[in-house]
Amino acid sequence: MIEGRTGAWETVIGLEVHAQVVSKAKLFSGAATDFGADTNTQVSPVDAAFPGMLPVINRFCVEQAVRTGLGLAAEIRLESVFDRKNYFYPDLPPGYQISQYQQPVVGHGRVVLDMPDGTTREIGITRLHLEQDAGKSLHDQHPSLTYVDLNRAGVALMEIVSEPDLRSAEEAGIYLRKLRSILRYLGTCDGNMEEGSLRCDCNVSVRRPGEPYGTRCEIKNLNSVRYVMQAIEYEARRQIEVIEEGDAIAQQTRLFDSRRGVTRPMRSKEEAHDYRYFPDPDLLPLVLDPEWVASLRADLPELPDMKKARFVSEYGLSADDAGVLVAEKETALFFERVATGRDPKAAANWVMGDLFGALNRLGVAIERSPVSAEQLGSLIDLIADGTISGRLAKDVFADMVATGDDPAAIVEAKGLRQLTDEAAIASAIDAVLAAQPDKLAEYRGGRDKLYGFFVGQVMRATQGKANPTLVNELLKKKLAAE
Amino acid sequence: MSDPSLLALTLAEARDGLVRKSFSARELATAYNEAVNEIEPLNAYVTPTPERALAMADAADHRLAKGEALPLDGIPIAVKDLYCTKGVLTTAASHILNGFHPPYESTVTDKLWQSGAVMLGKTNLDEFAMGSSTTTSYYGPVENPWRRLPEHQMGDNRPLVPGGSSGGSAAAVAARAALAATGTDTGGSIRQPASFCGIVGLKPTYGRCSRWGVVAYASSLDHPGPMTHTVRDAAIMLRAMAGHDPKDSTSAPVPVPDFEAALTGDIRGLRVGIPKEYRVDGMPAEIELLWQQGVEWLRDSGAEPVDISLPLTKYALPTYYIIAPAEASSNLARYDGVRFGLRVEGNSLEEMYELTRAAGFGAEVRRRVLIGTYVLSAGYYDAYYLKAQRVRTLIRRDFVNAFDQVDCILTPTAPSAAFAIGDKSEDPIAMYLNDVFTVPANLAGMPAISLPAGLSGDGLPLGLQITGRAFDEETLLRVAEVLESAAQFRHLPSFVAGGKS
Numbered sequence: 001m002i003e004g005r006t007g008a009w010e011t012v013i014g015l016e017v018h019a020q021v022v023s024k025a026k027l028f029s030g031a032a033t034d035f036g037a038d039t040n041t042q043v044s045p046v047d048a049a050f051p052g053m054l055p056v057i058n059r060f061c062v063e064q065a066v067r068t069g070l071g072l073a074a075e076i077r078l079e080s081v082f083d084r085k086n087y088f089y090p091d092l093p094p095g096y097q098i099s100q101y102q103q104p105v106v107g108h109g110r111v112v113l114d115m116p117d118g119t120t121r122e123i124g125i126t127r128l129h130l131e132q133d134a135g136k137s138l139h140d141q142h143p144s145l146t147y148v149d150l151n152r153a154g155v156a157l158m159e160i161v162s163e164p165d166l167r168s169a170e171e172a173g174i175y176l177r178k179l180r181s182i183l184r185y186l187g188t189c190d191g192n193m194e195e196g197s198l199r200c201d202c203n204v205s206v207r208r209p210g211e212p213y214g215t216r217c218e219i220k221n222l223n224s225v226r227y228v229m230q231a232i233e234y235e236a237r238r239q240i241e242v243i244e245e246g247d248a249i250a251q252q253t254r255l256f257d258s259r260r261g262v263t264r265p266m267r268s269k270e271e272a273h274d275y276r277y278f279p280d281p282d283l284l285p286l287v288l289d290p291e292w293v294a295s296l297r298a299d300l301p302e303l304p305d306m307k308k309a310r311f312v313s314e315y316g317l318s319a320d321d322a323g324v325l326v327a328e329k330e331t332a333l334f335f336e337r338v339a340t341g342r343d344p345k346a347a348a349n350w351v352m353g354d355l356f357g358a359l360n361r362l363g364v365a366i367e368r369s370p371v372s373a374e375q376l377g378s379l380i381d382l383i384a385d386g387t388i389s390g391r392l393a394k395d396v397f398a399d400m401v402a403t404g405d406d407p408a409a410i411v412e413a414k415g416l417r418q419l420t421d422e423a424a425i426a427s428a429i430d431a432v433l434a435a436q437p438d439k440l441a442e443y444r445g446g447r448d449k450l451y452g453f454f455v456g457q458v459m460r461a462t463q464g465k466a467n468p469t470l471v472n473e474l475l476k477k478k479l480a481a482e
Numbered sequence: 483m484s485d486p487s488l489l490a491l492t493l494a495e496a497r498d499g500l501v502r503k504s505f506s507a508r509e510l511a512t513a514y515n516e517a518v519n520e521i522e523p524l525n526a527y528v529t530p531t532p533e534r535a536l537a538m539a540d541a542a543d544h545r546l547a548k549g550e551a552l553p554l555d556g557i558p559i560a561v562k563d564l565y566c567t568k569g570v571l572t573t574a575a576s577h578i579l580n581g582f583h584p585p586y587e588s589t590v591t592d593k594l595w596q597s598g599a600v601m602l603g604k605t606n607l608d609e610f611a612m613g614s615s616t617t618t619s620y621y622g623p624v625e626n627p628w629r630r631l632p633e634h635q636m637g638d639n640r641p642l643v644p645g646g647s648s649g650g651s652a653a654a655v656a657a658r659a660a661l662a663a664t665g666t667d668t669g670g671s672i673r674q675p676a677s678f679c680g681i682v683g684l685k686p687t688y689g690r691c692s693r694w695g696v697v698a699y700a701s702s703l704d705h706p707g708p709m710t711h712t713v714r715d716a717a718i719m720l721r722a723m724a725g726h727d728p729k730d731s732t733s734a735p736v737p738v739p740d741f742e743a744a745l746t747g748d749i750r751g752l753r754v755g756i757p758k759e760y761r762v763d764g765m766p767a768e769i770e771l772l773w774q775q776g777v778e779w780l781r782d783s784g785a786e787p788v789d790i791s792l793p794l795t796k797y798a799l800p801t802y803y804i805i806a807p808a809e810a811s812s813n814l815a816r817y818d819g820v821r822f823g824l825r826v827e828g829n830s831l832e833e834m835y836e837l838t839r840a841a842g843f844g845a846e847v848r849r850r851v852l853i854g855t856y857v858l859s860a861g862y863y864d865a866y867y868l869k870a871q872r873v874r875t876l877i878r879r880d881f882v883n884a885f886d887q888v889d890c891i892l893t894p895t896a897p898s899a900a901f902a903i904g905d906k907s908e909d910p911i912a913m914y915l916n917d918v919f920t921v922p923a924n925l926a927g928m929p930a931i932s933l934p935a936g937l938s939g940d941g942l943p944l945g946l947q948i949t950g951r952a953f954d955e956e957t958l959l960r961v962a963e964v965l966e967s968a969a970q971f972r973h974l975p976s977f978v979a980g981g982k983s
Contacts, residue, residue, distance in 0.1 A: 045586060049816040051579065052566045052588060052695040054730050084812050086858070088835060095815020146831075148820065276858035278867060281701035281809050283731050 001209070004240045009206045011236040012213055013166035014126075015228075017179060019158045019189035020133065020197040021064045027132050027156035028055030028098060035195050039138075039149040047154040049093035054282050057082075061156040062286065063296065064188040065105050065130050068158055070297050071186045072125050074109025078290060080129075082283045086276040090148050091135035099159075101277045104129035105286060111162075111182065112305055113174045114323050123175050124163030133157050158189065164203065164213065169232040173225050176200060177327070178304070185303050185329045193223050200228050204235045206243070214239070215249040219256050219263050231256040235263050307332055315344035324352055330366045337373035342380050350376055354394065358401045371400045379407040387411060388418050392464055419465040425458070426474050428466065432457040433478065443479070451479075486980035488513040489658040493557055493715035494742075496661055500546055500556045507546065507556025511539035511600050514558040517659040517979030518602055524625045524977070526644075526653040528563045529571050530603035538600040545598065554722050555598030560660035562651045563604035564611055565591050565706070566695040570601075574697045575619035576609045578817045578842025580824040588695025589727045590664060590706045597722040602660055605650030609844045610814065611671055611699040614916040616649025617907055618846040624649040626679060626900050627657040627975035631941035640902040642942070645675030645916075651709045652679040658978045662710040662719050666696060668703045669802050670896070670920025673932035676709055677895035677945025680934040680973060682962075683709045684716040685920075687952045688927035689734030691720075692727030698813040700806035701732075703924045713933060713963040717741035720955060736953055744956035745963045750784030752961065755888035759795040762918055765897045769944060772936045773894050776946045779968035780892065780961070788888050792880045797873050798922040803914060804857050804870035805925075810847075811854025817842060849910065874925045881926040885951045890961050893919050895932040895945035919947060929955045931962045934971040943973065 001008045026033055029046035046053040069076050081103040084096040106128035113121040135153035137146050160179065166172045180198060183189040191198050200223070205216035219235060222228045234256075239249050251269040256262075302310070304326045311322035311332075325348060326332045339347035355376065359369060379397060382388050388396060388411055399410045411417055419425060432454060433440055443450040458471050488510055491499065499505055515532040535558060542556035566572050566584035573579050587595070595601070608618040616624040626642040626649075644653040648665030652675035655663050665672035667685035676683025684707045691706040698704060708719030721741050727733040756777060761770065777787045819825035819838030826837035843851070857866035884891060896916055906912040923930035929952070932945040946965065950958030 048821055050566075050584065050586075050822065051572070051574070051582070051697040051816070052584070052693070054694050056729060056731050086812050086815060088815065088818060090818070090820045090831065093816060093821060095818060096812055274860045276812070276855065276860075276863075278808060278812070278858055278863070281732075282698075 002206070002236055002240060005244050008209060009236070009240050010209045011168055011232065012164050012205045012207060012216075013168075013172050013232055014164035014203040015162045015166065015172060015175065016201040016203070017160045017162075017176070018199045018201075019068075019160060019183055019191070021061050021130075021156035021158055022188055022190055023058060023061050023064060023156055025058055025060070026154040027058055027061050027130060029154050031154065033155050037151055039147075039151060041151065043150040043153065047093065047150055049095070055098060055280070057283065057286065058156065061130060062105070062288075064156075065128060065158050066288065066293060067186050067296050067300065068160075068183065068188045069106030069109060069128050070293075070300055071182050071188075071303055072106070072109035072111060072128065072160070074125055074128065075107035076288065076293050077103065077105055077107055078288045078293070079103070080105040080286045082130075082280045082286065083277045084280045087273050089134070089137075090146065091137045091150070091153065093135070093150065093153060097132050097134065098280055098283070099131035100129035105288075111175060111178055113171065113178055115174070118319065121171065123165045126161040126163050128158055128160045131157050131159055164205075169229040169236070172202065172232050173229045176225050176228055181304050181327055181329070185301055187301075193225070196223060199223050202228060202232055202235075204232055204239070205249070206236050206239045214243075215251050217249065217252045217254050217263075219254050220266065222256055227256055227258050230258075230261055231263055234261060238263065304332075315339060315348070317344060317348055321348050321352065328366065334366050334369070334373045338377045338380070342377060343384065346380050346383075347377075350380060350397075354397050358397075362401075370404050371397070375400060375406055382407055382411060386418055386420065386467065388416055389464070389468055391468070392416050392418070416465060418467050419462050420467045420470060422470060422474065425462070425466050425470050426478075428458050428461045429454075429471070429475055429478050432461055451475075454479075489517055489978070489980040491661065492711045493661045493718055494712070496557060497554070497718070500542075501551055503546070507539035507542040507600065508536065510556055511535045511558050514602055514660065517657075518654075520979040521627070521654065521657045521659045521977070524627060524653050524657060525622050526605055526624050526650040526657065526659065527560070527603045528573055528575065528606050528621050528650065531570060531601050532603075534570070535600050535602050538595070542598050542600060552596075552598030553718070554594065556600060557598070557661050558600045558602045559594065560602050560605045560651055560654045560663035561591055562607055562648050562664050562666060564607060564666050564697045565664060566697065567591055567601070567604065570604065572604065572697070573621070574610050575607045575621055576817075576842065576844070576847065577620040578824045578839070579822075580842070582823050584695070586695060589692035589729065590696070590723045592695075593725065594664070594722055599722070605648075605654055605663060607650055608647035608671075609847050610697065610810070611647040611666055611668055611704075612810070612846050612850055613646045614670065614674055614913055615643035615901075615903070615906070616646040616675070617643060617903055618646075618844050620844060623903050624653050625903065627653055627977040628678075628680065628900060628942055629976045634940035638902065640904070642900040643678065643903050645678035645896070645900065647671040647675075648683070648709060649675045652676055652681060652683070655679070655681050655709050655711065656975050656978075658980060662708055662715055664723070665707055665709045666699075667705045667707055667920075667924065668699050668806060669924050670917040672705070672707050672709055673920050673930060673945070673947060674896045674916060676932045677934070677943065677947075678900040680943030680971065680975065681709060681711060682713055682716050682931065682933045682966075683707070684720060684931045684955075685923060685929060686720060686724065686955055687734070687929045689732055690724050690736075690929070690953065690955070692725070692730040692733045694727055694729040694733075700809040701813060702809060703802070703806055705924065713931070713959055713966045714742060714745055716931065717745060717959050734953070739956055741955060741959055744960050746960060747964060747967070748784075749780065749961050749964050752785045752890070752957070753788050753888040754780050754785045754961070755788050755790035755884055755891040757790050757792040757795065757884070757891060757893060759792050760893040760919055762897050762915070765894075766938070768938055769894045769897065772944050772946065773892070776892055776935055776965060779965055783964045783968065785961070790884050790888060790891070792884060792922070794873065794877045794880050795922055798877055798925055799914060799918050801870045801873045801877065801925060802917070802921040803853070804866050805874060807850040807854030808857050808867050809854070811851045811858065814843075814847070814851055846910075877922060878926040881922070881928055881949070889951070889957055891949040893947050893949070895919060895947040899938040899940070899942035899944055923949050928952055929958050931958055933962050933966050933969070935965065935969040936971065937973060943971070
C-alpha cells in the first residue's frame with residue numbers, strides 16, 4: 001500500500017521477463033551465441049534474412065523452454081505455433097520477429113515467493129513462449145550513421161509473463177530474484193542481467209484496494225532488479241499523483257531513466273505498432289511428444305523450494321537459514337559439500353557467517369571462493385575433534401581466505417594446535433594467579449566478574465591454544481580450592 | 483547458327499545421345515549457348531551463363547568418358563531467376579535486388595548440378611513471381627515465341643505474353659533454348675506459362691521440392707518444379723529436384739521414387755474426375771471442347787471418367803489473393819536497403835526505407851504488399867486472413883474428398899490462350915482470373931501438371947491440367963504421358979532457335 005494525499009493505494013504489477021536461453025546455437029539457425037564476440041561474427045544468412053533463407057527450429061531451445069515450464073509447475077502445451085510479429089527496424093533483418101502469439105509452448109504456472117515475514121505468496125505465470133532476439137543498433141560508432149550488430153539477432157529468448165499478482169516494488173524484486181534462481185537451477189538461463197541475458201518489462205497500475213484494475217503503463221527493458229524496483233516505486237507514485245490531481249492515466253509505454261530515477265513516456269497507445277501477427281508459414285506447428293516431456297520432467301533437478309524443504313527436514317536448519325542457502329544454486333551446492341558428514345548447523349553458520357562475509361569483502365561469487373567447500377569442511381573437522389578451538393578457527397579461516405592453504409597446514413605451520421595437556425594448563429593458571437595477587441584478592445572479595453579476566457589471561461599465556469573447556473574446569477577448581 | 487538437330491531433342495533423347503556418345507556435352511552446351519543468344523529478342527534470359535555452361539559440360543564429358551554418367555549429366559537447363567545461385571546475379575526480376583550475388587546455392591539447383599545438369603543462365607519472370615504474364619519484370623517483358631496464325635490475326639500481330647510468372651523459363655524451353663528449366667508455382671506460375679507456350683509444366687506436391695534458397699513470394703503456396711518438352715522429361719527432372727531437405731521445415735521426409743519408371747502407359751481402370759465447377763464465364767468454347775476431347779482420350783485409353791464436384795472452387799481465387807499477398811507483405815519486408823540489394827539514401831531511417839522500397843518495387847509488388855498489409859491489420863485479420871485460411875482448409879478437404887472417388891482430376895489449365903503484351907495490364911482482376919484453374923492445387927498442396935493438348939483457333943497452344951493426390955506424382959505423370967501420346971502435340975512456335983526443323 002502507498003499512502004497518497006487522499007488515502008491508500010494498491011500497486012498492481014505484472015512482469016514480462018525476457019530470459020535468454022542457454023544454448024550454443026540460435027533459435028532458428030546454427031550460428032553461435034557467445035557473449036562478447038566481435039561484431040557480426042555470429043551471423044548466418046538466416047539471421048541476416050537473406051533471400052530464400054528459412055528458419056529451422058533448434059530442438060535444444062525447445063527442450064530448455066519445456067524444462068523451464070516444468071520448473072514453473074506450468075502446463076506444457078503439446079502443440080504450439082510460431083507467429084511472425086511484423087515491424088521494420090534495422091536490427092530486425094527479416095522485418096519480423098518469430099515469436100509465439102496465441103499458442104505459446106507453456107501455459108499457466110506459478111512461482112512461490114518467500115516473504116520477509118516468513119510467509120509465502122504464490123504468483124501466477126500466465127505463459128512462457130519462445131521468440132527470437134533482435135540485433136543491436138550501435139548509435140555511437142559514427143557521428144551520423146547507425147551501425148548494426150547482428151550477433152544477437154535470432155538468439156533464443158523465453159518470454160515469461162506473470163499474472164498481475166505482484167503488489168509492491170519489493171514483491172517484484174523478490175519475484176524476479178526467485179525466477180532467476182529457478183532458471184539458474186534449471187540451467188536454462190544464466191540470469192546475467194548485466195550481459196542482458198535477463199531483461200524485464202513491468203506493467204504497473206494503481207487502484208483503491210478492492211476496486212477494479214486501473215489503467216496500466218508498461219516500463220520497457222529494465223536490466224537490474226534494483227532498477228525494476230526503483231522504476232515501479234516511481235511509476236506507482238507518479239500514477240497516484242496524476243489521479244489525485246484529478247487526471248486520468250493514459251495507457252503508455254515508458255522508459256526508465258536510471259540516472260534520474262524517473263520513467264518517461266516512449267509511445268502512447270495510439271502510436272502502438274500494429275504487428276500484424278500471423279502464423280509463420282515457414283514453420284510447422286511445434287508438436288511435442290508427451291513421452292519426451294515426461295522424460296524431461298523426470299530428469300528435472302531439485303529446485304529451490306524442494307531443496308529448502310529438504311534442508312529443513314534433513315539438516316534441521318531453520319526455514320530462514322535454508323532459504324538463504326538455497327537462493328543460489330552454487331551456495332546450496334557448496335553448503336551441502338560442507339555439511340555432508342558434519343554438523344549441518346555448524347556448516348550453515350560458517351557458510352552464512354564467515355564465508356559470506358569474506359566473499360562480500362572480496363566481491364567474488366561463491367564459485368570463485370578462495371576457500372573450497374572441502375577446506376571449510378576440514379576446518380570444521382579440526383574444531384570438532386578438538387585440534388583447534390572455535391576462537392582460533394576464526395583466525396585460521398582468515399588465513400585460509402588470504403592464502404588458500406588447507407586449515408591443517410596453517411594450524412601446523414603456526415603451531416596453533418589446541419593445548420589439552422592438563423598439567424600444562426594448570427601450571428599456566430598457577431602462573432597467572434601468582435602474577436596477579438591483587439586481582440585474586442579482589443575476586444575472593446566478591447568481584448565475580450574477574451573470573452573472565454583470569455580466563456583471558458590464561459588464554460593469552462597459552463597464545464589462545466588452551467582448550468577453553470579445560471581452562472574453565474581447572475580454573476574453577478583452583479579458585480575454589482584456595 | 484545452332485545445330486538444329488541438337489536443339490530438336492527432348493531431354494530424354496539428349497541424355498541417351500550423350501551416353502551413346504552421339505555428341506558431347508560440350509557440343510550440346512555450345513549449341514544451347516548459341517540458342518540462348520539467338521532468342522535474345524524474347525528477353526527470356528536475364529543473365530546467361532555461357533562460360534559456366536561450358537565448364538560444367540566439360541566436367542560432364544569427363545564423367546561420361548569414364549562411364550560414370552550422372553542422371554542429368556551434360557543436360558543444359560535454364561534456372562528461373564528466383565532460385566539463388568552461388569556467385570551468380572540473382573534478381574527475382576526486381577530492382578530491389580540490384581547487384582545481389584548470393585553466397586549460397588538453392589537446394590534444388592544444387593541437386594540439379596549434383597546430378598550433372600549444365601546451367602545456361604537465369605530466366606526472366608514477373609517481379610518476385612507476382613504475375614501471370616511476365617510483364618512486371620524490372621528487366622522488361624518476356625515475349626512468347628508463339629504468334630497468332632497470320633490468317634487469324636485480324637490486324638493484330640502484337641507479341642504475346644508467355645504467361646507467368648515463370649514466363650522466361652517457359653519461353654526458353656518452348657523456343658528450344660533450354661532442354662528444361664526450373665520454375666516456381668505459387669498460383670499457377672509453372673502450369674499457366676507452360677500452357678501458353680505449349681510445353682509441360684509440373685507443380686509437385688507441396689513439400690516435395692525444397693524451397694531453401696528460392697526467393698520467397700508466398701511461403702505456404704510456393705512450389706519449385708520443372709518445365710520441360712515432355713512428360714517423361716518432367717519425370718526425369720523431378721527426380722533430380724525432389725527430396726527431403728532438413729533446411730526447409732516444410733519439406734516432406736518422404737522417399738523419391740523413380741518417376742520415369744511410373745510411365746507405364748497403362749491407365750486402365752483409373753478413375754479420372756471431371757469437376758463441373760471448372761467452367762467460367764467467357765471461357766472460349768474451344769477450351770471446353772479440348773477438355774471434352776481430353777476426357778475421350780483418357781476413356782479410349784481405358785480410364786473411367788467420373789463426374790465430380792469441387793464446390794468451393796469459386797472461392798479459391800479470392801482466398802488465394804488474400805493469403806498470397808499476406809505472406810508476401812511479410813516475406814518482402816527484408817528488402818529494406820540495409821543489408822543487400824538496392825539502397826536509396828534518405829535523411830532519416832524511415833525516408834531511406836520509403837525511398838528504397840518505392841524505387842525498388844514495381845507497381846504489382848507494391849499492390850500486393852499493400853493488400854497483404856491490409857488483410858493482416860488489426861481489425862481486419864479475422865475478416866480476411868483468418869477466414870481465408872478457413873476456406874483454404876475447406877478447399878483442401880474438397881480435394882481430399884474427391885480423391886476418395888477418383889485417382890486424378892482433369893481440367894483445362896487456363897481459361898484462355900496467350901494474350902497480347904499490354905492486354906489486362908491495366909486490369910489486375912482480369913489478370914488474376916488467369917489463375918482460376920491453377921490456384922486450387924496451390925491452396926490444397928496437391929500435385930498438378932499442365933501439358934499441351936491442342937491449338938486454339940488462332941493457332942496458339944492450349945494446355946490440359948491433371949491434378950493428383952498428394953505425393954502421388956507417379957499416377958499423375960502416368961496419366962499425363964498417356965494423354966500426351968493421345969494428343970500428339972507436335973506444333974512448334976513461330977520463333978525457335980535454330981529455325982524450324
